[in-house]
Amino acid sequence: xxxxxxxxxxxxxxxxxxxxxxxxxxxxxxxxxxxxxxxxxxxxxxxxxxxxxxxxxxxxxxxxxxxxxxxxxxxxxxxxxxxxxxxxxxxxxxxxxxxxxxxxxxxxxxxxxxxxxxxxxxxxxxxxxxxxxxxxxxxxxxxxxxxxxxxxxxxxxxxxxxxxxxxxxxxxxxxxxxxxxxxxxxxxxxxxxxxxxxxxxxxxxxxxxxxxxxxxxxxxxxxxxxxxxxxxx
Ligand SMILES: Nc1ncnc2c1ncn2[C@@H]1O[C@H](COP(=O)(O)OP(=O)(O)OP(=O)(O)O)[C@@H](O)[C@H]1O
Numbered sequence: 177x178x179x180x181x182x183x184x185x186x187x188x189x190x191x192x193x194x195x196x197x198x199x200x201x202x203x204x205x206x207x208x209x210x211x212x213x214x215x216x217x218x219x220x221x222x223x224x225x226x227x228x229x230x231x232x233x234x235x236x237x238x239x240x241x242x243x244x245x246x247x248x249x250x251x252x253x254x255x256x257x258x259x260x261x262x263x264x265x266x267x268x269x270x271x272x273x274x275x276x277x278x279x280x281x282x283x284x285x286x287x288x289x290x291x292x293x294x295x296x297x298x299x300x301x302x303x304x305x306x307x308x309x310x311x312x313x314x315x316x317x318x319x320x321x322x323x324x325x326x327x328x329x330x331x332x333x334x335x336x337x338x339x340x341x342x343x344x345x346x347x348x349x350x351x352x353x354x355x356x357x358x359x360x361x362x363x364x365x366x367x368x369x370x371x372x373x374x375x376x377x378x379x380x381x382x383x384x385x386x387x388x389x390x391x392x393x394x395x396x397x398x399x400x401x402x403x404x405x406x407x408x409x
Contacts, residue, residue: 255327269310273321295354333365
C-alpha cells in the first residue's frame, strides 16, 4: 500500500529526517509515535508533497510520489486529516465534505454524503453550520469525514485527538476502530499510546528524525521501557 524508503527532509539548511523508512499494508493500522519535535509531522508533510524531500522514495501501490505535488498524492489514494484539522471556515459542514470529494478508486462501497452522515450523525445535525461554529470534536469528525469523502486507500491522521476532551477522544478512537473493521488502512500520529496499542497492528517510534523502534502491539506491550525511553516527556 504505502512504502516510504530512506526519506530525508528538513527546512532550509536544517535537516530533520535522516533516512525514515516505513510501510503500511492493506487493511493495517500503523502508528507513528515519538515526542514533540522528533519529525512526525515533517514525515507526513514529505509524504503528502507539502515539503519536498531531499532524498528517498514514497510509493503508493507502486506509484512513485516523492517530490510530487499534493493533488497527485491525493489522486494516488492518500487522504490526510491534517494537524489542526484545517476546516474551511467560510464553508458549512456539507460544503466542507463535498469540497474535495472524489471516488478515484471506483470502490463499490464508496463514501458518500449519506454514508458519512450515517457514520457521524452529529455532522448531519450540523450540516448547515459553518465550520467555525463546530466544537473541537465535531471539527475533528468533519476533518475525518472530508478525508473519507476522497475514498482514500490510506487514511493518515496527524494528531487527530490533540486538544480534545477524553470522552471525545474515545469517540474518535471508536470511529477509527470501526473504519479498521471495514478494512480501511490507517496511519495514525498521536501521543495517546495506550489507546493506540489497542487499536493498531504495528507501531514505529521516531527519535530525532530516525526510526528507532518498530514492532507489533504485542511487542510494544512486552517492552514497557519503550514509553520511558522514547515517549514520556
Ligand atoms: N516550518 C518549519 N521551519 C523550520 N523548522 C521546522 C518547521 N516545522 C518544524 N520544524 C522543526 O522540525 C523539527 C521536527 O518537527 P515536527 O513538527 O516534524 O515534529 P513532530 O514530531 O511532529 O512534533 P510535534 O508533536 O510537536 O508536532 C522540530 O525541531 C521543529 O522545530
